[in-house]
């Protein structure tokens with residue numbers, strides 16, 4: 001009913017992490033810049049952590065939108081509770097790499113050759129894993145090994161791990177080219193809420209403001 005009253009085209013308060021409604025606070029802007037910098041500099045691993053509800057998934061949906069607009073090949077893993085074969089299978093399918101084998105070494109070889117082709121074509125492939133704090137140790141180890149796919153100077157696959165703050169604990173010992181964080185909501189961020197509501201309403205087509 002309020003959609004009609006405010007002249008909205010869509011429900012602006014969906015719980016879905018819809019990137020159209022992303023409100024760029026200083027923190028989200030910094031985190032987005034940090035992610036894009038990490039990917040563009042081709043150093044391998046980028047980490048994004050924050051408490052539940054701080055906007056990580058919304059932000060990476062925005063990042064995915066940006067990467068796809070630039071024709072960057074991406075694979076987005078949103079279900080982190082997979083075993084190694086499921087993980088590899090899903091990643092290959094999402095990258096669009098034809099793969100009819102079940103053998104792990106053959107899958108990795110295909111991935112490597114495909115990444116080399118991308119590299120020669122001047123492209124960067126990006127793997128994004130959401131809720132990475134839930135990754136099984138074996139899957140995390142597989143991901144870590146994939147950063148070894150490299151030329152003499154650059155990593156062939158850029159990996160963005162997104163998760164709750166306990167992920168940092170889980171990844172102790174790994175080095176990241178960029179570690180980006182989204183701080184938990186604080187009073188000062190709540191004060192900015194009015195603008196966020198206004199922004200969301202404008203995006204959703206309000207004629208009232």
Ligand SMILES: Nc1ncnc2c1ncn2[C@@H]1O[C@H](COP(=O)(O)OP(=O)(O)O)[C@@H](O)[C@H]1O
Nearest residue numbers: 015016017021022023052053054055056057058
């Ligand atoms: N910067 C933002 N702009 C607009 N909406 C946001 C922003 N950050 C979070 N939200 C909203 O908050 C909710 C939780 O965000 P989400 O991205 O799922 O958080 P997380 O992945 O960190 O748990 C979603 O409904 C999302 O639309």
Ligand SMILES: [Mg+2]
Nearest residue numbers: 056057058130
């Ligand atoms: Mg999330």
